[in-house]
Amino acid sequence: MTxxxxxxxxxxxxxxxxxxxxxxxxxxxLPGDLTLALxxxxxTGLASPVFMAQPLDDGRVFVVEQAGLIRVVLNGELQPTxxxxxxxxxxxxxxxxxxxxxxxxxxxxxRFFYVYxxxxxxxxxxxxxxxxxxxNAGIADPASSRLIITTPHPVGNHNGGLVAFGPDGMLWAAxxxxxxxxxxxxxxxxxxxxxxxxxRLNVNGTNPYDIPPDNPFVGQAxxxxxxxxxxLRNPWRFAFDAPTGILxxxxxxxxxxxxxxxxxxxxxxxxYGWNRMEGFACFSPATGCNQAGLTLPxxxxxxxxxxxxxxxxxxxxxxxxxxxxxxxxxxxxxxGRWLRSFRYSNGAAVDEKDWGILxxxxxxxxxxxxxxxxxxxxxxxxxxxxxxx
Numbered sequence: 229m230t231x232x233x234x235x236x237x238x239x240x241x242x243x244x245x246x247x248x249x250x251x252x253x254x255x256x257x258l259p260g261d262l263t264l265a266l267x268x269x270x271x272t273g274l275a276s277p278v279f280m281a282q283p284l285d286d287g288r289v290f291v292v293e294q295a296g297l298i299r300v301v302l303n304g305e306l307q308p309t310x311x312x313x314x315x316x317x318x319x320x321x322x323x324x325x326x327x328x329x330x331x332x333x334x335x336x337x338x339r340f341f342y343v344y345x346x347x348x349x350x351x352x353x354x355x356x357x358x359x360x361x362x363x364n365a366g367i368a369d370p371a372s373s374r375l376i377i378t379t380p381h382p383v384g385n386h387n388g389g390l391v392a393f394g395p396d397g398m399l400w401a402a403x404x405x406x407x408x409x410x411x412x413x414x415x416x417x418x419x420x421x422x423x424x425x426x427x428r429l430n431v432n433g434t435n436p437y438d439i440p441p442d443n444p445f446v447g448q449a450x451x452x453x454x455x456x457x458x459x460l461r462n463p464w465r466f467a468f469d470a471p472t473g474i475l476x477x478x479x480x481x482x483x484x485x486x487x488x489x490x491x492x493x494x495x496x497x498x499x500y501g502w503n504r505m506e507g508f509a510c511f512s513p514a515t516g517c518n519q520a521g522l523t524l525p526x527x528x529x530x531x532x533x534x535x536x537x538x539x540x541x542x543x544x545x546x547x548x549x550x551x552x553x554x555x556x557x558x559x560x561x562x563x564g565r566w567l568r569s570f571r572y573s574n575g576a577a578v579d580e581k582d583w584g585i586l587x588x589x590x591x592x593x594x595x596x597x598x599x600x601x602x603x604x605x606x607x608x609x610x611x612x613x614x615x616x617x
Contacts, residue, residue: 274293275297294325311367357436358372392468404461461480487528504519535563589606591606
């Protein structure tokens with residue numbers, strides 16, 4: 229297994245009605261002459277960036293560094309003073325570290341934000357809430373930490389890593405299976421374990437959180453009420469597309485296949501198959517596995533040619549600068565470093581496209597700004613995705 233790193237806060241858009249998949253603005257096939265390019269955004273001064281977010285339209289972009297810092301890029305310039313520094317609490321290295329940040333939908337008034345990291349010295353997964361310092365909205369207060377949820381994670385890999393607010397106002401998080409080849413502890417199919425799961429929490433009521441009553445396993449014996457979905461190995465980025473009501477989950481495979489899942493975000497209780505399945509293929513057993521009750525991905529791709537190793541999930545494009553890209557989900561691979569996309573329509577991936585772009589450096593995450601424009605993190609740099617010429 230190769231190392232993999234994290235995702236970003238998603239724009240909180242108006243949540244539409246549940247039901248069949250909705251169509252976003254101007255979604256359709258890609259124009260035949262559309263090309264994409266990478267425009268440098270930040271190319272110096274960052275150390276192992278793994279996530280970025282822009283919660284407010286105030287010129288500030290927040291960049292998560294794996295070692296335990298959140299940096300600020302203001303109007304294109306990296307600022308010398310970190311927004312948050314908790315490197316003394318973060319166990320960093322390999323797949324571990326400070327992996328993402330999510331800003332509360334009412335961040336402009338309550339100043340709450342949430343981080344996901346692996347803790348010193350144990351490697352436990354922790355999601356904590358922080359606030360900015362009194363009288364200074366530009367600097368976070370490390371002493372303001374409040375634990376939301378934690379779970380033991382003694383093995384170094386498969387940490388998951390993304391925390392984000394959904395269009396429903398709930399806090400969502402994706403935990404890896406606990407590490408080790410093949411899910412040796414069986415967490416992927418253990419509904420009483422937080423590992424190997426997507427969680428959905430209400431952090432707007434009782435501290436530290438309430439379990440939403442419409443979560444699928446509430447009140448069921450041997451099943452944790454916090455769980456929204458199961459059967460995940462190492463979900464390295466997920467994303468909501470509010471106009472269509474679709475939740476995309478990029479899940480890192482074992483040694484053979486990488487996958488992207490896409491289903492309506494109101495469909496709780498789905499089982500994405502790990503460790504019975506790896507992508508569309510059986511894993512345990514290698515043939516003839518029982519697929520009953522499993523939700524298969526919309527795409528998978530094989531390891532092999534091109535240095536493929538680990539899927540990096542992105543976002544659906546909802547900006548205004550690239551009209552022909554509307555409704556298309558972009559993703560990459562940590563080692564492959566290409567840029568690919570597809571459009572999700574009627575339960576299937578259509579208009580699949582390899583954009584012929586090689587991102588400089590290992591692709592650790594994507595990002596989205598306040599206007600919905602997309603970015604990709606490669607190595608120690610961040611690039612804006614723009615229309616090519």
